[in-house]
Each structure stands twice: as C-alpha cells, then as structure tokens.
Amino acid sequence: MRAIAPVTCSIALLVLATQLSAQATHPSGELKSSDFMRFVDRGATGSKLETADVAFRNADGVTVHLVAAVHIGEKDYYSALNESFKLRDAVLFEMVKPKGMDVPKPGQQSQSEIAQFQRMLKDVLGLDYQLDDVDYTAKNFVHADMDAETFQQKQAERGESFEMMMMQSLMKAMSQASTQPSSDKQVDSDEMVDQLVKLVTRPDPQRQIKLMLAKNMANIEEGAMGLDGPGGSVILTERNKAAMDVLDTTLKSGKKDIAIFYGAAHMPDMAKRLGERGFKPLATQWHTAWDLTIRSDEPSAIEKTLMDAIHELENDSQ
Secondary structure, three states: OOOOHHHHHHHHHHHHHHHHHOOOOOOOOOOOHHHOEEEEOEOEOOOEEEEEEEEEEOOOOOEEEEEEEOOEEOHHHHHHHHHHHOOOOEEEEOOOEOOOOOOOOOOOOOOOHHHHHHHHHHHHHOOEEHHHHOOOOOOOEEEOOOEHHHHHHHHHHHOOOHHHHHHHHHHHHHHHHHOOOHHHHHHHHHHHHHHHHHHHHOOOHHHHHHHHHHHHHHHHHHHHHHOOEOOEOHHHHHHHHHHHHHHHHHHHOOOOEEEEEEEHHHHHHHHHHHHHOOOEEEEEEEEEEEEOOOOOOOOOHHHHHHHHHHHHHHHHHO
16 A cells, blocks of 8 residues: 555654664753754644744854754745744855855755655655755855765765664664563554554544654654764764854854754754853744644545545546
8 A cells, every 4th residue: 555655664763763862861951952843742633843943142142043954844934934044144054065066046956865855755744845945045144064075075084974873873773672571562563553553544644644753753853863973973063063163253253143054953062062152042932843733634544545546446447
C-alpha cells in the first residue's frame, strides 16, 4: 500500500531519534534544544510545533536574536519570519554553498540530494520548503557559514562524514537497545504497531504523520547534537564557529539588532558562545512552524488507497 510506506519509514526514524536523544546532556543553566523548539500538545484540535526567536542583549544594548529554523514548514511560518527579518540590521544565515555562488532566489530549484529529499518530505507532509519562501536576496542578509570547499576539506581532514556519524550513532543506539529487558522491547514494538494502525485508519494521515513527527522533533534535534563528538564536528561545531566569526565582524561594524538564522540543533551551542561574548537571554517569541490540527473531513490512508484502487480499476475497464 503506497500510503503506508512513508509512515513505516517515519516510525523507524523516530525510534532511532528517541534513542539518540538520550545521549545528549546539558550542564545546568545552559539553554537546550527545547528552549528553541517545542511541541505544544492540544490533541487533535490544535497541537503545533513551534520554533523560537530568543533575544539576547549585552551591556552596550546590542541585541542578537537566535532564530531557530525548521527547513520545511507552513507558508505562513516563513512569511512571518520574512517580516521579522525586515526589522533587523543584519540577518546572518546558514548555507553551505560553493565559493562565489549566489544565494538562491525563492523557488529556485537545487539538484543537491539533501534539497531533493527535503522537497520530497515537504510534499508528503503538505508543507513548504524554506529555500522556496525565505528571501535570501534581501539587502540585510549576510552569509555566515562555511563555503562548500572548506566544509569538505575539514571533513576530509577529520575523516568525518554525516553518513559515518549517523552510522556510529545508529550502532550505539542498537547496542543500547540490545541491553534492554525483552519485556520493554515487546512494549515498544506493541506501541509502534498501535501507532501504525491508528495512523492509517484515522482521518487526515498527512497531519497524523506530522503530529507523530512533531512529538519527537525535539528528540531528533537532541539526537543531532549527540552526533557531535568530544572535539565537536564540522557539521555543527565548526559551522557555528564560522557563524560567530561573522557575528564578531558584524558587531564591529556597528550593527545593533542582529538575527542569526540557523537550524534549531545549532542554537544551544550558539547560546553558549553568545554568553561568552557577554550576551544574556532577554525574551523569547515563538513561531508556529507546523499546524497539527487534524482535519476531520480528510480521508484516512486506507480509505484513500481503496478509493484510488477503485478508480484505477474503473479507468482500466473503460
């Protein structure tokens, strides 16, 4: 059944992400992923996934906003971010791109595997893609990331790749799972089956999948942080260093109201680095990234699959 395949994949990813998240720890008092992304549970009638704009200020009255991002979200979410960015003197953004390459215009297609995957995922979930909606050509936007050549060089020097880091974490998670009591494994297996049955039989499977993912999104972000080894990683720590170097230059230029627009997994480390520069958290504004209200008039996955099959048979018989 075509509708069930992405559901099964999502469940597998969520199980792994939940296991990985247990590996991440945070010293007392430091901001963590849940300070930048949260799931608001209101059942089927209004749950939502939110990301934060956390404002920091130093003794000189300079404000830096850590604006956490999800790369696929509601169109209204990106519209609200675009409006807030207009208020900033500078918006420092993440994007690993080749030297000299222009930033993409809204809606511009990319052939990268990551971009293709994200576009596939946004179609499955009925969401928008960040690069389609955020205006990176705005005059106050400043590139604050590694170029692709430096990124690849540093990964090669460390013998690091995202796939390798994921495999290491997967092996660790599997090792931890193998030490659980068999009764616990059975409970987890039963829960997954229950969730799968509910997912394909209840209305609006698209948002049912989103709801399941959103409940575990903070764990996924924690898991991404867990990919960082004791010496950090290129994919997170080194890119954060690059962003902070650009921030230092921007501060020296006299800018007083600055946003750093990066994925939520980067933000706890960035908050720590801001603290080292004399910035303290001031206020948090939350943005709704995913609307998780279940639409009762949408068919279930099984109903849709059966209807599609019936229509195909009708067309074949004509």
